[in-house]
Amino acid sequence: MKTSIMASERYSPADVEQKWQSRWDEAKLFEAKSEPDPDAPTYYVLEMFPYPSGRIHMGHVRNYAMGDVIARYKRAKGFEVLHPMGWDAFGMPAENAAMQNKTHPKGWTYDNIAAMRAQLKSLGLSLDWSREFATCDVDYYAQQQALFLDFLEAGLVTRKNAKVNWDPVDMTVLANEQVIDGKGWRSGAEVEQRELTQWFFKISDYSEELLDALDGLDEWPARVKLMQANWIGKSRGLQMTFELTEPYGELTGLEIYTTRPDTLAGASFMAVAPEHPLAVALAADNPALAQFVVDVRKSGTSAEELETAEKQGFETGIHVKHPLYESETLPVYVANFVLMDYGTGAIFACPAHDQRDLDFARKYGLPVIDTFFAMDDHTPVENEAFVPPKTETVDWVNQPAGIEKATGEEAIEATIDWAEKKGLGEAKTQFRLRDWGVSRQRYWGCPIPVVHCEKCGVVPEKKENLPVQLPDDVTFDIPGNPLDRHPTWRDCTCPSCGGPAKRETDTMDTFVDSSWYFARFADPTAETPTNVKAVNRWLPVDQYIGGIEHAILHLLYSRFFARAMQKTGHLAVAEPFKGLFTQGMVVHETYKAADGSWVMPSELTISGEGANRRAVLKSDGSPVEIGGIEKMSKSKRNTVDPDEIIATYGADTARWFVLSDSPPDRDVIWTDAGVQGAHRFVQRLWRLVHRVAEGADREGQDNGSLALRKITHKTLSNVDTMIPALRNNAAVAQIYTLVNALEKGVDDNSVSSAAMREGITITLQMIAPMMPHLAEECWVALGCEGMVGDTPWPDFDPDLLA
């Protein structure tokens, strides 16, 4: 059957794209085989799975288009490819929607998934939909509960008290970023600091390993590794005890931690955290101190508040001996700027060399000792502390270890040695990384599978009793966790003594759900968390792609989880993601109407250019201010709906545009002109293919054939290195150059039909990962065999590269 299409006819994506999506489906082209050829190399490409908010946005289009290029390319290269999709489906938005719209989180979530699945399918992604799951599927969270129990048994989970932000109206714990100006972001209620017993994963046991193993991740962006290293925050210092001048009860000394023992000679006072055992003990007998502790606690823990919070202290009347000068003593304060959960919760303060200590010293009239550097231009410390440089050599005076000329680092090491020899303290490595608190006082999450028994205490649920399933009959008409007030759900039998008991009503942080989903994709129906054989065949993920905003939490938690799963026998590898790529955002200009409201791009007309660009409302022609280029967001109304773009130009144009303009790790600016340019190329290629097809039997003069073949193979060689490096913008530019040459060859009839056909065929194979529908349709128009999506990647001829 031959369809005759005139070269003047325009390519119509609407007619074509769905057809090819169905054909790929029918051929099960993208399903990873369950019994694969053991000799075939495997490749696991994964994009961070979406939260089912309701509709996809351009960021999704970019993310999934990038992954799809790799997946289709590797497939053509002969790899057995796993490219799955799922849904990060638990979380607060579903509950907020339930409260606002009187829906049920479950219905809301699954409706959203259905809508977004259809949208994703319209993009023509080479996804293995047979492996799809949502983290709120009972089958998934049941296995997550099994994992939790295994972790608990392996000593990777602990239960302890933690200070949290408590919203007394919504009756829930809030994350720091949900506290705005000391008030709950939803309720507006004054947030309280509460101490609650919470479940924690002991990620801090792995601080050293998570840090060291970063070195081995050579396919990760250096930036992400650095951010994780900073977050883990390893520091070396001295832990030492300052002797009290007279014992307080049992206590004879105050243990502190410092990373700058070299500044010991400048010590002027001591400070302990309000939660420090010494402070607590003193407060018991001292109402003024007790009141001080309460006052200090009232202030929030958010970043902004801490930044502006003034240093506050309470003089305890207790003193310690100065370790260097027998005759001197140092007063001990309780201070709001000392953190209980870092180091020992107590510090020695050296105001001359630490800004915080200086601020405190000036406020409370404490001495500032700045005489122990023989700096040439030594100026006395006033209101700015002098921080001794770590890597520059300076002259020291009165240095405890007797140092005279050394860098800060050398001085620190020498002082630690000195202190160890004198028996004052010992070298100690501290990490900033804290244990991961996973308890959430929420309904729409994975129930923590433990039981509270009056007789036995906290008891893990038995595995055979899993899953602990969320009840469907809950209401959201009053604040708080519906699980807490459910009439019967909490009632259960103690797995230990068989007596009556109550279920834990906290659910897990949704970051837990996303910390192992990549392993579940290897066999999403396994009756254990992972099918060990399958998971070890596919993992680690060869190429993981997602936003930089997950550089720390999600990626670090997943790295911890892989280790925990390794320890509990669910996984063989410690690092889940071999290659990582963090893509930039899709950004767009913003527009503001005269009344200050944001205006959507589709509501206005733009004319002129440069300084003369003007925007007016389509409705009434009133002027609109053109604002900055920002991340697409609903609040700024600068979004472009993928559905509309697909309806107007087709999925291929949208994909081509987000892949072409900007380097993949940078932001791409969405512009109408850019999309039209991308679409212009779609039509150009379509016309070119037909001109070649129609001229197939016409012999060219052939004097341009060799030159064209050289360009063809050079382009192929370049694209072949650019696609695996995700340098799609560069690959696109290469393809443009080739297409320009092909058009020229057709125009001046200077190329043999064989060389022309080779050029156009290779072009189609190169664009197939990016614009798969167009490539298939052109493939047919040229009369090529089978589907281009099922055709091996072409080899370039090295002889033609010179």
Added chain:
RNA sequence: GCCCCCCUGGCGGAAUUGGUAGACGCGCGGGAUUCAAAAUCCCGUUCCUUAGGGAGUGCCGGUUCGAUUCCGGCGGGGGGCACCA
């Protein structure tokens, strides 16, 4: 405050290891086609210029036969962490 990254035409950006700066696209200018438009095609497009050239990758300096690329300083923009002692 600490840590890190970036800076190339009107715009997004190319330039494999230090070797022809500005590929490719967008925009813009001119032209062709058209009754006209859309669509399409062709030519031009870093700046200055006395038309022979000259300058040029944020600025100043250095290394080098040669620097967008390496080193030092300054300026501008962006990001991460943050009372972490």
